Amino acid sequence: MPVNFILITLLALLIFGFILGRARSIKVATEVRNGRYNLHSRPYYYGYMIALWAGIPSLLILLLWTGFDSSIVTSLTASDLPSEIQELSKDERSLVINEIINLAESGKADVNSSEPKLQAAAHYLSLKNISLMAKTVVVFALAILGIIIGLRFVKPEFRARNQVEKIVRWVMIGCASIAILTTFGIVLSVLFESLQFFKSVPFTDFLFGTHWNPQTAIREDQVGGSGSFGAIPLFTGTLLISAIALTIAVPIGLMTAIYLSEYANQAVRSIAKPVLEILAGIPTVVYGFFAALTVAPFIRETGEAIGLHPSSESALAAGVVMGVMIIPFVSSLSDDVISAVPQAMRDGSYGMGATKSETIRQVVIPAALPGIVGGVLLAASRAIGETMIVVMAAGLAANLTANPLEAVTTITVQIVTLLTGDQEFDSPKTLAAFALGLGLFTVTLILNVISLHVVRKYREQYE
Amino acid sequence: MVTAMTDTTKEKQMTDQRDSINDRVANKESESNAADNRSSMDDIHKNEEFDIEINGTVGKPFVDNVKMSSRNCDVFYGDKQAIFDVNVDIGNHEILAMIGPSGCGKSTYLRVLNRMNDTIPICRVTGEHKLDGEDIYSKKMDPVLLRARVGMVFQKPNPFPKSIYDNVAYGAKLHGLVRTRSDLDDLVEKSLIRAGLWKEVKDDLHKPGTGLSGGQQQRLCIARTIAVDPEVILMDEPTSALDPIATALIEELMIELSGKYTIAIVTHSMQQAARVSNRTAYFHLGKLVEVNETDKVFTNPEHKLTENYITGRFG
Structure with missing residues (x-):
């Protein structure tokens, strides 16, 4: 029986066990009065308990068996091979074994398939079948055993609820x-690859170098730069673009939130809020070509009209569009927390002769501050992690500049360029991506810690 | 049986009024405890007592020394009328208590007096309302300035999420009542002293106001209201969320404050109305049934509905 069928049958068995357990609990119980039984737990808990007793061991065995059986069967097949194959080198032997498995699974012999290989393939198939049969039998036996043992435990005083x-x-x-473990795994993998990178490029060069040019030759016959891995231009580029984006998004988002929650009537609110949230749903690549094809030329023309010389790809274009993109993060979250400030707070302020704007500025916003800070930080991490808009609108040149009219690049963009195209995984060029990833991770971690700290500080004060 | 009991108490009232009021209220409480066991016959009886017609306000709704007055006051929430033709005066430096069953419109009427109802979009107020002879609903009157003159204390203590000091200083800063920091310090101290909270918080002025106990928070809200130096203070069930000790403190405070301010208080506790107020107004289903001297209302009510309410026949 294939694994799917085993699973379906097992499920049916579990349902059967549930019904049995439930029925048995009612049968063994005696009615005390008015439909109350002297059972410790409600009947369905006994049902669940039986199902769990039957399900957990059999599923565990099924999982382990499915996980290990192919390797066990393969090694059994290998050990029965004729001695001339046994004596081959390790690589050649595994090649032969692969051939055998392919032969067994496709069932088609070709010119390569010699007699011993065909025999081995047949042997492999029969072992596979035995394993599957044994697995089916063992799993069902365990499930049925679980039901039987479980049923023996169904007594009025048995604490089924606690067990379940x-x-x-x-x-x-x-x-x-x-x-949590996934996060740890990712961090560790990034960390170890970064350590590899720091073996070829010194840590201080990476962290404090001001020149970024990772295009080294990865083959002898290629022409490439000598490679320099100073990450400072990338970090400043990221900060510059994020700062521009936040300068746009925070005031606009906050004002929007205040308007929607305090001034707008129900009709406006019910239309404006979903429309605003659509902004967050537009794919960033769409924002990207909007930035590259509409905003960047506009900035260049305007700049030239007033006597500046912006480059055609500028940090400003990317930052502005990114700011528009993250407005909904600020506005939507702030709107929610501002609406959650109790009406009693506003009444108290109005009751003392405060105007609406005084009430909003001095009572509502401070009370909503933790949530607003949370929204802004979420927007900031979006801005820092954003790639597509920057690739298209701000360019790839790693300039160390604070001028928003020049082309800059960000950490995420460089990770993308490092990992696309031809690459080998032990060159510093590729490994640099992991170091950059680690840097990005550290920056966002610090941001999160700060935000948690801010929120906790104000929580203590305000709640 | 209840009628017989009230008849006997009526005779005793002549000699010891305050006690008898408390007795009556106690009667009401014991009766409501017994309410579970009532038969349906009693319910019909009860409804009849509930259905007495109200033709205008009885008692003495008008006074000579007027601070605030309302004439032909109607209030609507959307299409639903919440208050019907209320005519009443609030005298200078008096405490007017408003009592009545839940949903009778007493809180709504209170919020008419400082135009708090303006903050509810569907609410509409008609009639003539005056503070010191000025129409408070006229175009010339700014509700914001009105509320600085007619302060309000709410049912649930609602200190701002600021320090104790900033809570009290809030209104004074808004209205520019003080020029220097030391004047502000003095004002905060004075307000807290008058609200009877100074001794408890003088060392913790910069701790959050929300960290105080419920009773302290309510006194902080009163201090905050006093700091703006209003002429009238409206209190909407100010002690309903507090324990008896905190309640007693606030009641003492109200009596003290009435020397300087005019106070209107909505309360569910008839003992409280009896203890603190000079005059009592009884509201019923949006109508003002009876207004009179508090002693008179509780000992010898003119209207049958008032008598039924204070003796605990319903409500």
């Missing part, structure tokens, strides 16, 4: 740890 809840708690702990 304990298992559910472990399941939840498991789910929570998956997210």
